[in-house]
Amino acid sequence: MKKYDVAIVGAGPGGIYAAYELMKKNSKLSVVVLEAGHSLEKRHCPIDGKKIKSCISCKSCSIMSGFGGAGAFSDGKYNITNDFGGTLYEYIGKEEALSLMRYVDEINMENGGEGTRLFSTAGTKFKKLCMQNRLKLLDASVRHLGTDINYVVLENLYAKLKDQVEFILIVRWKRWKSWRMMASISIPRKKISMRINALSP
Numbered sequence: 425m426k427k428y429d430v431a432i433v434g435a436g437p438g439g440i441y442a443a444y445e446l447m448k449k450n451s452k453l454s455v456v457v458l459e460a461g462h463s464l465e466k467r468h469c470p471i472d473g474k475k476i477k478s479c480i481s482c483k484s485c486s487i488m489s490g491f492g493g494a495g496a497f498s499d500g501k502y503n504i505t506n507d508f509g510g511t512l513y514e515y516i517g518k519e520e521a522l523s524l525m526r527y528v529d530e531i532n533m534e535n536g537g538e539g540t541r542l543f544s545t546a547g548t549k550f551k552k553l554c555m556q557n558r559l560k561l562l563d564a565s566v567r568h569l570g571t572d573i574n575y576v577v578l579e580n581l582y583a584k585l586k587d588q589v590e591f592i593l594i595v596r597w598k599r600w601k602s603w604r605m606m607a608s609i610s611i612p613r614k615k616i617s618m619r620i621n622a623l624s625p
């Protein structure tokens with residue numbers, strides 16, 4: 425049985441940046457990412473408006489699943505704020521949370537996002553206008569990559585990761601023998617078994 429030091433479930437942003445960080449911190453670690461969806465280039469929704477007009481419930485939804493996760497084809501807006509969009513700061517504090525968001529932004533800039541605009545509400549005329557009218561404008565910076573650059577960043581991250589991190593795609597979890605955790609997963613043309621010591625459920 426092949427052994428890995430770390431198994432990451434899901435190749436959304438959470439899984440991708442976790443793998444990226446592990447690769448950077450310790451190049452000797454063997455890391456596997458198990459993803460239920462397709463690779464980025466194979467992610468296609470079959471709805472074409474002619475033959476297929478609405479969702480046919482594919483086994484793996486290419487809009488929500490696959491390398492890049494749920495927002496792979498989104499507008500690529502990365503919010504740098506504690507004011508909305510998550511509660512990470514409750515665990516690690518606001519400063520640390522912001523610094524991690526900026527760190528992810530740096531990674532994106534190094535991987536194809538350079539030249540894109542970082543917008544901010546701080547010190548804007550609009551903020552002043554809101555204050556004058558007793559409205560609270562939430563504080564945020566937002567990196568707007570846009571759909572095309574977001575895709576390029578994901579492609580570049582995959583290119584960097586693929587030699588060091590193993591990606592197993594179209595994972596189907598078949599059977600759980602116990603809570604922590606023996607799982608048999610099948611991927612096209614192969615069937616492999618895995619024992620995973622889970623860090624969290």
Ligand SMILES: Cc1cc2nc3c(=O)[nH]c(=O)nc-3n(C[C@H](O)[C@H](O)[C@H](O)COP(=O)(O)OP(=O)(O)OC[C@H]3O[C@@H](n4cnc5c(N)ncnc54)[C@H](O)[C@@H]3O)c2cc1C
Pocket residue numbers: 433434435436437438439458459460461488489490491492493494495496497498499500501502503595597
């Ligand atoms: C249309 C759309 C547009 C969006 N636009 C933005 C935006 O502009 N800005 C923004 O900040 N956020 C946006 N979001 C939200 C953002 O995409 C999510 O917050 C982000 O993707 C969450 O990352 P994640 O890694 O936690 O989870 P996900 O991106 O959901 O990734 C989880 C991955 O795990 C896989 N998976 C799940 N269960 C299993 C399993 N049992 N075995 C194997 N694999 C599994 C899934 O297939 C998926 O690929 C958007 C979301 C959508 C749907």
